[in-house]
Amino acid sequence: MPTSHAISRVDEQTPLIAPPTSQETGPSSGASMSSALFWKVGALSGALAVGLGAFGAHGLKKRIADPAKLANWGTAAHYQLIHSVAILLAHNHPVPATLFAAGTALFSGSIYALTLDTERFRFLGPVTPLGGLLLIGGWVALAFAKGGPPPRWPRF
Template identity: 40%
Template sequence: MDKIALISGAFFGLTAVIFGAFGAHLLKKKLNTEQLQSFETGVKYQMYHAIVLLVLGFQLNHQTTLDNYIIYLFIIGSILFSFSIYGLVISSANNKKLKFLGPITPLGGLCFVLGWGLLIYKFI
């Protein structure tokens, strides 16, 4: 499980840098201020959780079910939250908004909240 956390963290970190540059340079001309802020929120949350996954990959005892749930929640949360925002923003900028992605974003946020909550529980 530590390899999954480390590889996912590194992948999310890599793609957050790429998407951040993509947003700052290429999308800046296509997006309005609100869309750009939403895109940047997706990048920030992806990077935050990339760093958390790297730390957890080195620190947690990956033999417990609780630790595995924490890692999976952060991975799933990153995918659902950040990537749905990217899809919503880019599709909206192209006047073809993928509305089905709207309800997915809060599910990703819920995964983040649950992951953080389980981490607090583990520490207590």
């Protein structure tokens, strides 16, 4: 099989995603420690979001009866999951990835804490909108990130 990405014949042995060439890997390709770190942060944040969402849907109902608080927990888990994917998408772009990671921690984290104990974590109330602004900033930064979407993604 030729080493280029052009595949002239498709059969059961043809990979769905072409493996990277030596020019696309290694330190000179833009792959960096921060890119790998953001990838791990995004993936672990996604796993945590699923776990916290499940806890909110099942275990938290035993501790909290207020439907508004339960809905807030669901919102926090929902935003965390969406922005975990955003971190994965932006892992090669440090500014938007940092904004997404920080915004997720502040936005979702403050909502989780306020849901569990509003009085104890009241000081986190102003942190929630700050986290939201960071999330918005992450999307704006991603829109203007150098290089745009990864080369194998469709461009619209």
